[in-house]
Amino acid sequence: MKMSGGVEWGLHCCVVLSAADEPVVAAKLADLHDVSPTYLAKQLQLLSRAGLVRAAPGQSGGYLLTRPATEITVLDVVEAIDGSQPAFRCTEVRRRGPMAIPPERCDTPCPIAQVMDSADRAWRESLRAVTIGALAATVTATTPRELLDSARAWLSA
Amino acid sequence: MKMSGGVEWGLHCCVVLSAADEPVVAAKLADLHDVSPTYLAKQLQLLSRAGLVRAAPGQSGGYLLTRPATEITVLDVVEAIDGSQPAFRCTEVRRRGPMAIPPERCDTPCPIAQVMDSADRAWRESLRAVTIGALAATVTATTPRELLDSARAWLSA
DNA sequence: GATTATTTACTCGGATACAGTGTGTCCGAGTGCGTTAGG
DNA sequence: CCTAACGCACTCGGACACACTGTATCCGAGTAAATAATC
Numbered sequence A, B: 001m002k003m004s005g006g007v008e009w010g011l012h013c014c015v016v017l018s019a020a021d022e023p024v025v026a027a028k029l030a031d032l033h034d035v036s037p038t039y040l041a042k043q044l045q046l047l048s049r050a051g052l053v054r055a056a057p058g059q060s061g062g063y064l065l066t067r068p069a070t071e072i073t074v075l076d077v078v079e080a081i082d083g084s085q086p087a088f089r090c091t092e093v094r095r096r097g098p099m100a101i102p103p104e105r106c107d108t109p110c111p112i113a114q115v116m117d118s119a120d121r122a123w124r125e126s127l128r129a130v131t132i133g134a135l136a137a138t139v140t141a142t143t144p145r146e147l148l149d150s151a152r153a154w155l156s157a
Numbered sequence C: 001g002a003t004t005a006t007t008t009a010c011t012c013g014g015a016t017a018c019a020g021t022g023t024g025t026c027c028g029a030g031t032g033c034g035t036t037a038g039g
Numbered sequence D: 001c002c003t004a005a006c007g008c009a010c011t012c013g014g015a016c017a018c019a020c021t022g023t024a025t026c027c028g029a030g031t032a033a034a035t036a037a038t039c
Helices: A006-019 A026-033 A037-049 A074-082 A111-128 A132-142 A145-156 B006-019 B026-033 B037-049 B074-082 B111-128 B132-142 B145-156
Strands: A053-056 A062-065 B053-056 B062-065
Touching: A006 A026, A006 A037, A006 A062, A006 A074, A006 A132, A006 B111, A026 A037, A026 A062, A026 A145, A037 A053, A037 A062, A037 A074, A074 A111, A074 A132, A111 B006, A111 B111, A111 B132, A132 B111, B006 B026, B006 B037, B006 B062, B006 B074, B006 B132, B026 B037, B026 B062, B026 B145, B037 B053, B037 B062, B037 B074, B074 B111, B074 B132
Parallel strands: none
Antiparallel strands: A053 A062, B053 B062
């Protein structure tokens, strides 16, 4: 099981965007993180479709958050990029093969699927509890002031 | 994000094995669940490597659990088949690009990785809380007696 | 009749092809800004 | 001097190849049981 590597990029981009008041161009975000510009563009488009960021077209355009960073959860970003479907999908093995349980007697969901769904909910709940704003706060608290300032300056340049 | 479909098969197989006192042949498990025999063999080999099941070779051989079903957690099976690595892998984007944080100042782990790891732990904890024995108990409790008996009979045939 | 070497059929195990999704890339449509011509 | 139309450069958006992991498969090595010959 492996989640799309674009999730990490998307989260970093959202944190950066939360600190910028002006639209930031996709290419600049790619340069900052030293990743493929075209592929990161794809991820940003996914964020745009999900309504988390807004694309300002035209000259001096770029991306900016649509909501305050404290109202965007990590789960939002993960689901926008990696999809919202659970990792485990029950194929109802019970109803197949020679010992198949007849569908009319299958009133209760498969116990295995129940366990998996429960774990999946716990995972999502854990991600929903943290917002981009909280992430940004941690970053600003743990990073030396000078680095933050120089980064912001480089971003505006 | 998608987990290997073999996980579902492996769990079903473990539940079946917990109800059988004699070794069960891989081909019979495949027939029972109506899945690819050769591919399910691969999953059983993974379970064998992980030490969850034991392969009895030779005539009248087959697979059987190495421990009581109540001492095998769902997480054990998931990790045996799907691997134990977390879904999210931090690539340390902070240390790349023009605004890279120098490694010597990177004493605290990346906040994003922290959140992801926390969610991953919650997920694993949820799966660790349920054993194959508990699953089997639920199955026996929710499935009509006659179906269980016929299934056991078919398995021994 | 008991013992033992042999044959046999069956099991699992690892090495080998195919497919689907994720990864990475490209070019075209659309939009705001700067310029310039006109009033 | 102000206004408005124009062109342009820049932006994002969706359509297009490539790669890697997961899926599915096959054949060979090993083992326990059944068999038959021997003592």
